[in-house]
Amino acid sequence: MTRKLIAITACATGVAHTYMAEKALIKGAKKEGVLIKVETQGATGIGHRLTTRDVEIAEAVIFATDTKVRDSERFKGQLILQVNVSAPIKDAQKVIEDALKLADKK
Amino acid sequence: MKGLEVMTLKKIGKELEQHIMTGISYMIPIVIAGAVLMAISRVGASFYGISDIWESKWADSANLIIRFLNTDDGWGGMALDLMFPIISAYISYSISDKGGIAPGIIGGMLVANMNAGFLGALASGLIAGYTVKLLTDNIRLPQAAKSVLPVFIVPVVGTFITLFLIQYVIGVPFASINTGLAAWLKGLTGTNKVLLAAIVGGMVGFDLGGPVNKAAVTTAMALLTSGVYDPNTAAQVAIIIPPLGLGLATIINKRKFNHDLQEAGNASLVMGLIGVSEGAIPFAVESPLKVIPANVIGSAIGSALAVGLGAVNHAPISGFYGWLAVEKWWFYLIGVAVGTLIVTALTLLLRKEQPMEDKAIEEESDEGDYFTEDEWES
Amino acid sequence: MTIKIVDPLLVRLNLNVSSREEVIEELAALYYEKGIVTNKQKYIAAVNQRESDGTTGIGDGIAIPHGKSSVVSKAAVAVASTANPIDWNALDDKPVKYIFLLAVPEKSDNTHLELLSELAGTLMDDDVREKLKKVTNVLDLEKIFESEVK
Secondary structure, eight states, X not given: OOOEEEEEEEOSSSSSHHHHHHHHHHHHHHHHTOEEEEEEXXXXXXXXXXXXXXXXXXXXXXXXXXXXXXXXXXXTTSOEEEEOTHHHHHHHHHHHHHHHHHHHHO | OTTHHHHHHHHHHHHHHHHHHHHHHHHHHHHHHHHHHHHHHHHHHHHTTOSOTTSGGGGGOSSHHHHHHHHHHHXXXXXXXXXXXXXXXHHHHHHHGGGGHHHHHHXXXXXXXXXXXXXXHHHHXXXXXXXXXXXXXXXXXXXXXXXXXXXXXXXHHHHHHHHHIIXXXXXXXXXXXXXXXXXXXXHHXXXXXXXXXXXXXXXXXXXXXXXXXXXXXXXXXXXXXXXXXXXXXXXXXXXXXHHHHHHHHHHHOGGGSOHHHHHHHHHHHHHHHTTOGGGGHHHHHHOHHHHHHHHHHHHHHHHHHHHHTTOBOOSSOOSGGGGGGSBTHHHHHHHHHHHHHHHHHHHHHHSOOHHHHHHHHHHHHOOOOSSOHHHHHO | OEEOOSOGGGEEEEEOOOSHHHHHHHHHHHHHHTTSBSOHHHHHHHHHXXXXXXXXXXXXXXXXXXXXXXXXXXXXXXXXXXEEEXXXXXXXXXXXXXXXXXXXXXXXXXXXXXXXXXXXXXXXOHHHHHHHHTOOSHHHHHHHHOEEOO
16 A cells, blocks of 8 residues: 655745745655655645645654644654755755655554 | 736636636545435435425335335435535635635635535635645744644634625625525516516526525525426526536537546536436536536526426426426427537537647656546546 | 756855855855845844854755845855865865855745745756866856746
């Protein structure tokens, strides 16, 4: 079965890194053969909001954030991998592999 | 940065669409629950030869099952009454997060109470959402007082502004549209009955329970009690054409509807059969500019045809369980069928294929959707 | 129709500079001339502040520094390429040749900010990165970042 992840990206200014991290995660996930949905929490608001259904489906959550995650109560009880927003920009595939490992451990 | 204005419009359109789709996706389960509850009651009642199971007289029936069916119909109605509060709440939620729910749901309730229809509910959700967004984005409080914003200022001020705008800015014109149209329609009685039927049908199809629809339906009812049957016949034909036509469209070409609307299509068919025009509402909310003309044209022609061929419905009943009681019911059904097919055909003609359209846009602006919702769910 | 995100008046190609500070100074001066930034020093301070929170060198010779400040009157992007790669302390430790300096106002309508976000997102695209390396004039640059609008 295809593996599924969700992620939140957010940076301090909320204009650049949030969206670069989003694109990086999607690109990385494609290479890894993983399905990912990424919610961006930027200066212009929340993009591609994750639904409770998405949270149920995903094996783990990646927080690629430099600021507080908005509405984080949605992810209570989920496996969360917390990294800096620049981590996926640097090496998204590694972040995704780490998230999958986290899910495997359980 | 030239040309930004065009970009702005496109962005706003896309944003609005997203908010509205969120609202619709939260509303659809309620529509389905309500539709099935009502279908159970009305289909069940038809075995007893009852075509008005919602009437309070059945609540005192000696037959336990009939009593239950009456109660169950009430449950269905209650669920459908929540459509407007819920869609309004979640359009608002999509725009402004949690803070949008209270003003949105209360605004939707007001819309439901004053029969402002789905256009009212759409307006209510947008007003509530953007009001709350405006409040949360622009009110800056000192750290110590910050907590009052979400728990007091946003719900109270947001709700007040939303209700005020709906009641007075939207409500007043809607109410005058309603009374104006009702008076106009009454004045038309006695003119060409086919033309009148087309007008009534078109009005009923226009806003599915909103002010225009209500003007036509209540006038038709009033005339019914004084023994004028044609407007009622027209109205009853027109009530079921939009939900049947749109439901049929989702079955004929699934690819023109997203997952949510495909579900809504089944519910819509059921609701059409049991005589509830609200089944068409998810579609009308999603793309009013395409759905309203299709509904108006289909309902007008269907009604005109039924009345013109001489069908007469003596009762304010539009569901299938009342069809055979109609005088010249075969002509009546021809009217329904033709109207339905027109709505289906126009809808399919006006809509683009969903996934294709999505891909074309997404590929440029957003490479996010490299998998479909079905793959995600599986 | 076509929307150009990059304004040719805010582009400097083949800049002869040797440090990060110099590039930012050059581009900030452009902003100041065009009235996009009303106080150059304050804007540069905001950019440096952001830089000290973590590098904006995103790898592959690209950096996307940005400053959010009340002295910014409207959202914009200024672009520079340098004659020689300069050190930026980037995520991949490679020197930087292409700089996209964003000006972010404290308050802005979302549309302009979304354009900047979109631009940032596109920079993650391998295709775009390849094209960027072949840029020789402003027109090439404009072409990479224009988007089609129906």
